[in-house]
Each structure stands twice: as structure tokens, then as C-alpha cells.
Amino acid sequence: MNRKQKKELRRRLSTRQLMGIDQLTEHGLKTAKGELVFFLLSPDNLSVLSADGVRNRVRALTDLLRSVDAAELLALDSRESFQSNKNYYQTRLEQEAVPAIREMLRQNMAHLDDIQSTTASAREFALVHRIDPKSNEDYSTLKQLEKRIKDCGFHVRMAEDQDVKRLLAVYYQQDVTTERFDNFDGEGSVRTNG
Template sequence: MGRKQRKKEKQKESTRELIGIDEITDYSLKTPYGELVYFKIHPTNISVLSDESITARIYALMTVLKGIVEIEMLCLNSKENFEDNKQYLKRRIEMEQNPAIRNLLKQDSTNLDRMQVQMATAREFLIIIRLKDEKESNIFPYLSRIEKNLKDQGFATRRADNQDIKRLLGVYYEQNVTTEKYEDYDGERWIVLGDM
């Protein structure tokens, strides 16, 4: 295959192909390197826990890690970054001659600071299980055992579904934390089925 032909074929690839995803199922992400199943862990605010409680949480996590060989972990910073907006407002405040407008810009800047502080703890923690050559009939009992193990160790968790996985990819690849429903294809929400 010539260079031009390869370039043409590369342009036809979908976004999923470009980032190495074969399929997003109802419960997993299929890749050439295995099927990934995500468990969302709801974080615990350790700043209010005693030293003994923190030690117990660490021990519980060690127990989970020792019990599951295929485990991987991921932490996503699932908050918006307002730095560009804050820098813009700072420049506008310096340039603005009208005191009323300058006051409004300062209020906007203060509001962005407040929003950023409120979102500072918006992190998501995930346990990832990489399935390789698992029989279809064994997958769900295996995943249920893992979920039960996590819950037995005191972690508030649930298995990520199709929309959760799409949102995780949106946050990971483009820092998109505002979209409520992700489409399988661009413009999918505008298609009216049966209207032909």
C-alpha cells in the first residue's frame, strides 16, 4: 500500500479506531489489549477521619489489591479549569474604564474562584479490570464477585455502564465535564427514526 493510500485510509478511521477502542458495550470498553470493565469508587473524605480510620481504609484497599490480580486504578480530575477565563477577566478589569463594568467583571472573577473551590474535590476514582480470554458465561459472576469484594471492604462502588464509560472518555480525552448524554455518533440526537 502506497503512502497516499495509507493516508487516505487513516483519514477514514473513526475516533474510536484512532484511540484504540473496538467497541463500547453496556458494561465494558473493548480494546485490542483486552476488555476493560470499570468500577466507580465513591471517595471518602479522609480529612475528617481519625488516624485509625485512615489506616483501616488503607488496609481495606491493600486487601482488595491483593485479592485481584488483574486490577488497575485510575483517578480522573473531573472538574473544569477556569484559568483562561480568569486571566481574560483580569485583563478586561485592567483595561476597563467604566467603574460599573469593572465592578461586574470583578464579581464574575470572584464567582469563578468560588466555583473552582467548590469543584476542587471533584475527582473520580476507578478500579479497572482487564478481561482477557474470559468465557462469556463466566464474566458476570466474576465481576459480581469483584463488586462484592469491594463492598465487603467498605467501598461504595458500582460497575460503570455505557454512559459512564462514554463520560469517562470525554473527561479523559477532552476534559468535557458538562455534557449530560454522550452520543454514539455526531448528530445522533437530530436523527428521527421512522421518518423517511
Template sequence: MNRKEKRAAKENQSTRQLMGIAGITDYSLVTGHGRLVFFIIKPTNISVLSDISVAARIYALMNVLKGIAEIEMLCLNSRENFEDNKSFLRRRIEAEQNPVIRKLLQQDLANLDRMQVQMATAREFLIIIRLRDEKESDVLPYLSRIEKSLKDQGFTARRADEADIKRLLGVYYEQNVTTEKYEDYDGERWVILGE
């Protein structure tokens, strides 16, 4: 294929194809490099823990990590990112001649700062297991053992389902944390079947 044909082929790819995703199952994200299973770990506020408690949490995580060879980790900001909005407001403040409007813009900027501080702890920690050639009959017991291991070490964890995986992709690729339900196809919620 020449360059023009490659560009045309790329433009006709779906979003999933561009991201390298073959599909989403009830419990995994299917890619060309294996199926990815996500375990969502509820974060612990370590700023209020003693040094001994923090060391115990680190030791517990180390026990989980050494027990699972194919583990990967991911941390997402599951909150809005206001940096572009704040940059826009700073430029507007510098350019604005009217002092009343400038004061309103400064109040907007301060409000965004306050909102960002309030949501600073909205993080999601994920443990990812990459399944390659495992038999389907072995997968669910294996994943249950991992989930039990996490809980035995004191972590509040659960395996992500299909809706969680879609939300994680929305947060990771788009920083979209406001959508409640992700559609498989654009406009899917407006289609009425049987009419």
C-alpha cells in the same frame, strides 16, 4: 504508505479509531489491548476521618489491590475546569482601561474561583480491570466477585454501564461534565426513524 497517505488515512479515522477504541459493550470498553471494565468508587471525605479511620481505609484498599492482579486505577476530575476562563479574565483585567468593566471582570474571576472551590470534591475514583482472553461465561462471575470484594472492604462501588463509560470518556478526553446523555453518532438525537 508515504507521509501524505498516512495523514489522509488518519484524517478519515473515526474518533473511536483515533482513541484506539473498538467498541463499547454493556459493561466494558473494547480496545486493542483487551476489554476494560470500570468500577466506580464513591469517594470518602478523609479530611473528616480520624487517623485510625484513614489507616483502616488504606488497609482495606490494600486488601482489594493484593487480591486482584490485573487492577489499574484512575482518578478523574468530574467537574468543570475553569483555568482557561480564569486566564482569559486575568488578561482582560490587565488590558481593560475602563475601571467599571475591570471591576466586573474581577467579580467574574472571583465567581469562577468560588465555583471551583465548591466543586473541588467532585472526583471520581475508578478501578479498572483489563480482560484479555477470558471466556465470556467466566467474565460476569469474575466481575461480580470483584464488586463483592470492594463492597466487603467497605467501599461504595458499582460496575460502570455503557452510559457511564461514555460519560467517563467525555470527562477524560474533553473535560465535558455537562452533557447528560452521550450519543453514539453526532446528531443522533435528531434522527426520527420510521418517517
């Protein structure tokens, strides 16, 4: 197959096919290598814990992850990055000669810094549990894993349909602003007009 034929084939593939996703499931997605189930994690009361308390929770989660063969931890930004905007303002500031406009550019940069500092801890953590297609894992096994994570001092829940779509959007596009994801292009328009 030559380069032109490969390009034409890629153009005809759906987004899911390009990403290697066979289908979305209730709590994750299926690929050719098996099912991925997502657990959304958030630490509980870290701001009031001592350094030893935080260390103990991290150690407990680390031990749990070591004991689970097919688990990975994802850490994603759940906020927008303004670095390209800041770079643009910095370039404009270096080129601008008018003092009033220079001051406005400085204020805009300071505003972006304020936004980023107030959302600096906006990280999202997901545990990805791989289920081998040949294994006999069922829903009760997943609930047991969820309980074990809770026992480590974390809020946890299995991801739902919209959570999985949001995680994929953040991972592949850094899209943290979309609140609801449609299954098909134009679905929202049909729903509001229908």
C-alpha cells in the same frame, strides 16, 4: 507509506478506531489487548470518619488493588475547569484602565473561584479491570471483585453504557457537561423527530 497517505488513512478512521476501541460492551469496552471493565467508586462517609478511619479504608483498597493483577485506578475531574477563563480575566484586568470594568473583572474572577471551591471535591474514581482474552473470567468473577471493593468501605457499581461514554468523554475531552451520549451523530435528532 508516506506522510500524506498516513494522514488520509487517519482521516478515514472512526473515533473508536483512533482510540483503539473495538466495541463498547455492557460494562466497559474491548480493545485488541482485551476487555476493560469499569467499576465506579465513591468513598462512604469520609467526612465523618477520623483520620485513622480514612487511612484504614485507603489501606484496604490499596491491598485489594495489589491483589488484583489486572486493575488500574482512574481519578477524573467531574467538574469543569475555569482556569482559562480566569487567565483571560487576569489579562484583561492588567490591561483595563476603567475602574468600573476593573471591578467587574475582579468580581467575575471571585465568582469563578467560588464555583471552583464549592466543587473542589468533585473527583470521580474508576477501577479499570483488564480481562485478558485468553482468560476464563466471567460475570461472577466481576461480581466477586465488586463485593470485595464494597467490603473495603466504598460504594461501587459496574459502569453502564452511558457511564463508559461519560468516562471516555472526560478522559479524552474533559467534557463534564454532557448528560447523555448518543451512539451515532444525530441520533438524538432522529429520536426526537421520529
